[in-house]
């Protein structure tokens with residue numbers, strides 16, 4: 133019991149640190165710099181950051197959301213990405229894994245894969261929200277790695293953790309997801325939906341499979357409609373103005389990933 137709690141605390145702290153790294157990846161992608169080398173620095177005054185400035189969330193709170201050197205405000209994006217990453221890592225541990233009692237190499241690789249997928253989705257969420265663009269250099273490797281994971285899952289059921297083990301499921305999911313957005317993109321000639329959403333849907337199909345992709349898509353449009361109406365009511369956006377759809381797709385995917393099966397059985401109980 134105490135061991136379980138310790139593992140959850142460890143994963144939460146690990147998530148905060150990875151979240152801090154994701155902020156660096158987002159920043160370096162924005163500046164088109166390599167994120168493999170170079171020290172962290174303040175985006176405003178370019179002062180190198182001390183080890184004291186690099187504690188996720190805590191540094192932000194301690195410094196009152198301002199840079200220690202130039203007193204410039206630090207974007208709320210930094211602590212938010214860290215907190216959300218920590219939360220999602222804990223949810224992954226909770227929903228996808230029995231508590232890791234004994235070290236098992238496939239379980240270890242499995243959890244690393246899901247942490248990686250979550251990280252990619254968080255980066256794309258923030259990037260699309262800020263720049264209306266889905267970075268290919270983050271998305272494409274993820275599609276390849278998720279594809280390899282699904283193929284391995286069929287070959288080595290030990291990785292599979294009771295997931296559905298038919299490649300066709302993922303094939304259908306990609307066909308439905310990417311096909312759907314391709315149709316919208318094609319009909320509207322890129323006005324209603326960007327081509328980035330078509331490519332993103334390939335990854336989401338590999339993550340969710342069929343029929344969970346339907347839950348993910350449904351939730352995305354539901355959240356999109358709710359937020360769209362709210363923005364119009366608050367008159368922040370004109371009805372016509374552009375809102376990136378990627379963040380909604382990713383939010384819907386996370387909800388479907390964790391609660392999709394429950395939602396499907398709840399819905400089936402409702403109509404049958």
Ligand SMILES: [Zn+2]
Pocket residue numbers: 174175176177178179199200201202203204
């Ligand atoms: Zn500064």
